[in-house]
Amino acid sequence: SYDGSSVGIMQINKINAGIANSVCMSGQTTYDRECNIKVGLEILKRYYTQYKDGIKPEKLAKYCSPNDQPQRYNQYASYRGFDAALRAYNGLSCSSIVDSKCRTACRNAKDTDTCTNNCISATINYVEKIKNIAALIESGQIITPTIQEIEETPKTEEGGLYI
8 A cells, every 4th residue: 555554465454464363374474465365355254244234323423424524424324235344344434534645645646636536536436446347357348367377477576567
């Protein structure tokens, strides 16, 4: 993540790194791809169990005030099942904190206003974005590489992938 608080393909927030002890092989951390994915799936599973009937209003109000951001609050409050789990996974905040973090993340962009607006929209509409991408994958409009194909992709000297 831009601020270093999350790592890996599943963007595991460092506060959740301890979950690795219960779902990963000994010695693995969230910096290991396999472990990172397992931790992400465990978090999603926990959030699904916790929020399958929706995010309780008193919980949501701690992060997303119905008075300050009524449209965002209502959007988040409407989620059920996996949608609620996805929302929780990406965070329940819909406040000016999101706006501030996006401004910080975009401070060095060529067009800071566009970057900030895109960041806010992608954060607030995270559930919809993920569902749209999943639909594109399902319909064959996006072809995802297999893990084997990723592992066979040549790496740069710094360890990054040539993609």
